[in-house]
Amino acid sequence: MASRAGAQIRYSIPEEMKRxxxxxxxxxxxxxxxxxxxxxxxxxxxxxxxxxxxxKTDKGTLVVHERIDREQLCGDLTPCSFTFExxxxxxxxxxxxxxxxxxxxxxxxxFQNSHLEFEISESAALGxxxxxxxxxDADVGANALQNYILIENDNFVLKQHINPDGSxxxxxxxxxxxxxxEQPRLSLKLLAVDGGSPPRSGTVNIDVMxxxxxxxxxxxxxxxxxxxxxxxxxxxxxxVSVNASDRDxxxxxxxxxxxxxxxxxxxxxxxxxxxxGRIYVAKEIDFEKDKKIExxxxxxxxxxxxxxxxxxxxxxxxxxxxxxxxxxxxxxxVSEDSPAGTTIGIINIKDADSGDNxxxxxxxxxxxxxxxxSNVRNYYALITDAPLxxxxxxxxxxxxxxxxxGSPPxxxxxxxYLKVSxxxxxxxxxQRGPSIASVAENxxxxxxxxxxxAVDPDENQNAxxxxxLEERDIxxxxxSAYVSVNAESGVVHAVRSFDYEQMKxxxxxxxxxDGGSPPxxxxxxxxxxIQDQNDNPPQVLYPVQTGGSVVAEMVPRTADVGYLVxxxxxxxxxxxxxAWLSYKLQKATDRALFEVGLQNGEIRTIRQVSDKDAVKQRxxxxxxxxxxxxxxxxxxxxVAVADSFPEVLSEFTDFPHDKEYNDNLTFYLVLALAVVSFxxxxxxxxxxxxxxxxxxxxxxxxxxxLPVIPYYPPRYxxxxxxxxxxxxxxxxxxxxxxxxxxxxxxxxxxxQNVLIMDPSSTGTMQRIQSEKSILDEPDSPLEFIxxxxx
Numbered sequence: 068m069a070s071r072a073g074a075q076i077r078y079s080i081p082e083e084m085k086r087x088x089x090x091x092x093x094x095x096x097x098x099x100x101x102x103x104x105x106x107x108x109x110x111x112x113x114x115x116x117x118x119x120x121x122x123k124t125d126k127g128t129l130v131v132h133e134r135i136d137r138e139q140l141c142g143d144l145t146p147c148s149f150t151f152e153x154x155x156x157x158x159x160x161x162x163x164x165x166x167x168x169x170x171x172x173x174x175x176x177x178f179q180n181s182h183l184e185f186e187i188s189e190s191a192a193l194g195x196x197x198x199x200x201x202x203x204d205a206d207v208g209a210n211a212l213q214n215y216i217l218i219e220n221d222n223f224v225l226k227q228h229i230n231p232d233g234s235x236x237x238x239x240x241x242x243x244x245x246x247x248x249e250q251p252r253l254s255l256k257l258l259a260v261d262g263g264s265p266p267r268s269g270t271v272n273i274d275v276m277x278x279x280x281x282x283x284x285x286x287x288x289x290x291x292x293x294x295x296x297x298x299x300x301x302x303x304x305x306x307v308s309v310n311a312s313d314r315d316x317x318x319x320x321x322x323x324x325x326x327x328x329x330x331x332x333x334x335x336x337x338x339x340x341x342x343x344g345r346i347y348v349a350k351e352i353d354f355e356k357d358k359k360i361e362x363x364x365x366x367x368x369x370x371x372x373x374x375x376x377x378x379x380x381x382x383x384x385x386x387x388x389x390x391x392x393x394x395x396x397x398x399x400x401v402s403e404d405s406p407a408g409t410t411i412g413i414i415n416i417k418d419a420d421s422g423d424n425x426x427x428x429x430x431x432x433x434x435x436x437x438x439x440x441s442n443v444r445n446y447y448a449l450i451t452d453a454p455l456x457x458x459x460x461x462x463x464x465x466x467x468x469x470x471x472x473g474s475p476p477x478x479x480x481x482x483x484y485l486k487v488s489x490x491x492x493x494x495x496x497x498q499r500g501p502s503i504a505s506v507a508e509n510x511x512x513x514x515x516x517x518x519x520x521a522v523d524p525d526e527n528q529n530a531x532x533x534x535x536l537e538e539r540d541i542x543x544x545x546x547s548a549y550v551s552v553n554a555e556s557g558v559v560h561a562v563r564s565f566d567y568e569q570m571k572x573x574x575x576x577x578x579x580x581d582g583g584s585p586p587x588x589x590x591x592x593x594x595x596x597i598q599d600q601n602d603n604p605p606q607v608l609y610p611v612q613t614g615g616s617v618v619a620e621m622v623p624r625t626a627d628v629g630y631l632v633x634x635x636x637x638x639x640x641x642x643x644x645x646a647w648l649s650y651k652l653q654k655a656t657d658r659a660l661f662e663v664g665l666q667n668g669e670i671r672t673i674r675q676v677s678d679k680d681a682v683k684q685r686x687x688x689x690x691x692x693x694x695x696x697x698x699x700x701x702x703x704x705x706v707a708v709a710d711s712f713p714e715v716l717s718e719f720t721d722f723p724h725d726k727e728y729n730d731n732l733t734f735y736l737v738l739a740l741a742v743v744s745f746x747x748x749x750x751x752x753x754x755x756x757x758x759x760x761x762x763x764x765x766x767x768x769x770x771x772x773l774p775v776i777p778y779y780p781p782r783y784x785x786x787x788x789x790x791x792x793x794x795x796x797x798x799x800x801x802x803x804x805x806x807x808x809x810x811x812x813x814x815x816x817x818x819q820n821v822l823i824m825d826p827s828s829t830g831t832m833q834r835i836q837s838e839k840s841i842l843d844e845p846d847s848p849l850e851f852i853x854x855x856x857x
Contacts, residue, residue, distance in 0.1 A: 094127025107155030172263025186371025188281035202259035281370020295423030296474035311366035389477035400486035412449035491583025521579035537576035601694025635668035647693035
């Protein structure tokens with residue numbers, strides 16, 4: 068088909084016509100006859116190296132001279148045509164000819180990769196999108212790429228999109244949840260179909276690996292990233308950084324960045340750091356060819372979830388001004404209890420360049436708990452990104468880096484020194500748990516017992532510790548009556564002297580409190596063990612040593628060897644070896660007659676008693692404990708060796724009275740003589756009568772063949788009214804017929820088995836007849852309230 072507009076003609080032919088194929092009849096369309104073509108030496112004039120058309124002057128037609136490939140000739144431009152002139156001479160004529168090359172569906176859509184892999188978590192939400200690689204089709208118009216088809220699939224649907232330049236790309240949209248346990252791997256096929264007749268297609272295999280538990284896809288902080296780059300920028304020149312965050316943790320939160328393949332050749336111009344999202348120049352950029360470049364960046368986490376963002380790069384010239392950082396405000400120090408998101412500074416960043424060269428990005432260098440946030444153009448807030456802890460980070464340098472979008476980018480650094488102030492957020496901590504100390508009893512008041520020590524990681528006043536004794540009652544007294552603690556040093560002192568016999572252990576609590584507001588504190592329990600010392604001598608319980616009386620034990624002259632005379636009983640209130648007692652015979656009237664058991668204190672005869680042995684036997688027994696040094700007590704045991712009471716009585720009545728008694732007697736005698744002689748004579752008659760009466764009573768007792776049981780009345784007063792004992796306590800010796808098997812019973816008050824003998828020999832036997840029931844008891848000790856001959 069030919070169209071004519073004056074002397075210009077236009078033909079339309081499909082591409083890929085065979086060589087020699089007819090294009091059109093030039094002679095007819097130009098109104099020329101064949102002779103004129105031959106005479107005018109008609110020929111084709113073109114400036115191209117390749118001549119696609121040939122003029123047949125013998126037929127006046129245009130035929131295809133070289134194979135015409137529209138894609139090679141025009142690329143993706145449409146319509147595609149080439150122009151040449153037909154030149155004739157004599158006269159010279161020039162006829163322009165335009166041949167439009169029509170597209171033929173001779174190219175199938177192709178993918179740059181034959182295999183695509185996706186890792187998708189089974190927890191991916193319905194509606195999740197996965198951008199697929201775009202196919203290229205060199206044809207145009209209806210023969211170009213028209214449609215994408217996803218086959219062999221139940222889980223995904225395909226959604227197609229059109230870029231502003233008319234190219235198409237597709238996304239897989241999840242419509243049915245994945246289940247890794249049922250189907251851990253999916254094999255899909257993406258089909259790209261053009262609009263030719265018949266249509267051509269290209270395929271790419273898609274493998275989907277289903278992963279476990281990753282339910283958050285990366286999210287870009289910007290939907291569109293814009294940057295500029297100078298043409299002919301060197302390889303590796305930084306352009307822009309993309310930033311996506313993933314709410315997942317661990318490996319599922321690690322993001323890798325990649326540039327999606329789109330229009331052929333565009334994505335290859337750039338490289339992206341998979342870890343940081345920084346985009347660099349990979350190949351030389353031509354401003355005349357690409358004034359504005361758009362590409363898509365994909366962020367993929369370890370679980371296979373992805374998201375994409377668009378990057379628009381404007382190619383411009385010259386960038387010669389670095390950003391300038393102006394500090395509007397900066398607060399230092401900042402309290403460590405400031406919450407995350409606290410603003411510590413505001414900076415303004417300006418760039419004197421115009422256009423995109425003045426666009427600035429700001430970030431913080433290094434790993435510090437701060438971040439930059441921009442709310443207003445060119446103004447940035449420096450805020451905390453995490454709670455602060457002065458104990459871990461007391462000060463730091465914050466380096467802010469401001470970079471423009473030039474190529475190469477120019478940047479400026481500004482370092483801020485920040486000090487973190489302390490708050491009282493740490494309680495004192497004792498270095499050891501419950502403390503144990505010991506002190507010997509009878510210590511000096513004020514002696515140092517131990518030192519408690521606590522530490523506080525805070526500083527200044529918040530770390531200044533005071534030690535306080537927790538109040539509590541111990542045995543009805545406050546603990547402060549026993550110990551005190553130094554508020555500054557923590558040294559615990561004894562307030563009083565301790566007595567092991569009253570208190571063996573003291574438990575108290577010491578509190579360490581810091582100087583913060585409000586103060587924080589912690590406690591430690593202190594156990595004070597009081598150690599015993601040998602500070603108590605033995606105490607003799609039996610025989611009882613009374614001031615004006617003597618306890619006498621009777622031993623019959625018929626006693627055998629080993630006869631148990633009595634038993635010395637003593638105790639020691641100390642403990643341990645300090646309370647181990649031993650008994651020794653220190654002095655005796657006859658050391659060959661008695662012995663004392665070393666451990667049990669039993670006094671026994673060591674030989675047969677003879678008639679030559681004195682009636683009065685005085686034994687001095689010493690009781691010693693096992694302490695270092697040892698303490699002792701001495702007890703005097705009086706023994707009467709006799710077969711009958713009168714024999715004992717005759718010996719004991721000869722003893723002189725005690726001093727107090729003699730003094731009183733003298734006083735009364737002098738008083739009686741001074742008053743009246745008659746009263747003296749009367750008293751003398753009464754005394755003689757009483758003595759005669761008592762002698763007669765003793766003779767009756769002597770001939771009665773009854774055992775002699777001394778009687779100890781509940782109260783006793785001498786004849787002169789002095790030496791009164793308000794209460795009498797004695798010890799009863801209960802004997803069997805064999806005195807060597809006797810036992811001792813202690814602590815019976817007012818016992819009536821001891822005989823009280825008046826030194827004046829009056830009134831001794833007055834109650835014997837009335838207390839006849841007592842006489843049925845066996846041998847009992849005799850207690851004579853008199854002064855024993857030293």
